[in-house]
Amino acid sequence: MIRRKTAACVTASIALAIFLNGCNTEGAAEGLVPTTQTIAPEDIWWKVPFPDLETSDGDPDLTLVGQNIEILNINEDYIEKGAVGIDEKDGDISHLIKIEHNIDTNSIGDYIVRYTLTDSDGNHAVEINRIVRVYNEKPESLSHRPILSTQANFGYLEHLPADYGLDPDKKYPLLIYNHGNGVNTERTGTDPINALNYVADNGGPPTLMQNGQWDETLPFIVLTPHFGFIDGYDNVFRFNVFVEYALHTYNVDTSRVYFAGWSQGGLASYDYTTKHADKVAAVVSVSGGYPYGNTIPREFCDIENTPIWLFHGTSDEVIAHGRSVSGYNKIIDNCQPTTLPKLTLVEGADHNLHDSIFSLSGLAGGSSNYQFDSRYDEYSPSVYQWLLSHSKTQD
Structure with missing residues (x-):
């Protein structure tokens, strides 16, 4: 299999230097990483600073010139349009804007241009980005965004719809897909690019995209964060920071934010949705289930409107299918759901159910020839149709 370390890996040299050498980040673009912070390779997944997306009094204002998405044909020159920086004390400080990218118009890819600005008092503007899509008849299907190549607190895989950017005002549904624990950050080494290759091979939507099997007519922005679990870190908080980063960076329809995941990723998706039900329009958990054991969190019934x-496969020996039965029953028995949860049990299927669910071969009547527990739901319609049928009412 050919692994594509795509040209979307912006400022990879800076990221690799920090990763591999554990060096002080002095010399990195100011405002991207604190210049006083030293990050050892073994800590890189846990000690990267969170993006600061809030504007405080005294911060300069940073605005793009032109649209936040630009489309180029392969070999077409990229002409930087720049940005405008205004500070209440210093006035127009556009000359201080720092712009970083590694656009190669000889290679198809989705490239991120990063704009940062610091005024004379050391106040930072909120970083803004422009995505430049270089086409060769069609755009890149899967981009690797190593940690520190963006302002996100996770490295991640990115898929943008084929028409993303053609209408710069169009908003798209966002699908956050969460991987299984076999490729957790604590298991994949400290090379930021290679780590994402493991995630891309972990099945589900990213693997379909990598192998050219994704339905390019689907309208989702799909982001797969690379995360892990160690004691002392609140992953729900970290996921929420990543969601806020996604909403800041991409043209997202905030009424259609979806979570999905396999195994640990299914448990994490259920957990996040329980605690941030106001943000999630619908959630899919495959081979995961109820994440809280015998307890019921105080806020649990916030999920009743999502x-x-x-x-789950009934022969799953990694996570028993009873975890999904419990996740289903807990909502029905303790809450008043406006939409009843759905549960699909696949007779005789094992833990690795996700590929057939997301490739749609597991659909009722599909090529996997699944048999379903008749007490619950068969697999129909497709998960993508089902997700898109739900949206969150905006206040």
Whole structure:
């Protein structure tokens, strides 16, 4: 299999230097990483600073010139349009804007241009980005965004719809897809680029994209954060920071933010949705289920207004299918759901159910020839149709 370390890996040299050498970040673009912070390779996944997306009094204002998405044909020159920086004390400080990118118009890819600005008092503007899409008849399907190549607190994989940017005002549904624990950050080494290759091979939507099997007519922005679990770190908080980063960076329809995941990723998706039900329009958990054991969190019934679909194989020896049955029953028995949860049990299927669910071969009547527990739901319609049928009412 050919692994594509795509040209979307912006400022990779800076990221690699920090990763591999554990060096002080002095010399990195000011405002991207604190210049006083030293990050050892073994700590890189846990000690990267969170993006600061809030504007405080005295911060300069930073605005793009032109649209936040630009489309180029391969070999077409990229002409930087720049940005405008205004400070209440210093006035127009556009000359201080720092711009970073590694656009190569000889290679197809989705490239991120990063704009940062610091005024004379050391106040930082909120970083803004422009995405430059270089086409060769069609755009890149899967981009690797190593940690520190963006302002996100995770490295991640990115898929943008084929028409993303053609209408710069169009908003798109966002699907956050969460991987299984076999490729957790604590298991994949400290090379930021190679680590994402493991995630891309972990099945589900990223693997379909990598192998050219994704349905390019689907309208989702799909982001797969590379995360892990160690004691002392609040992953729900970290996921929420990543969601806020995604909403800041991409043209997202905030009424259609979806979570999905396999195994640990299914458990994490259920957990996040329980605690941030106001943000999630619908959630899919495959081979995951109920994440809280015998307890019921105080805020648990916040999930009652968020549609959830749980999938599990009855021969799963990694996570027993009873976890998904419990996740289904807990909502029905303790809450008043406006939309009943869905549960699909696949007779005789094992833990590795996700590929057939997301490739749609597991659909009722599909090529996997699944048999379903008749007490619950068969697999129909597709998860993508089902997700898109739900949206969050905006206040």
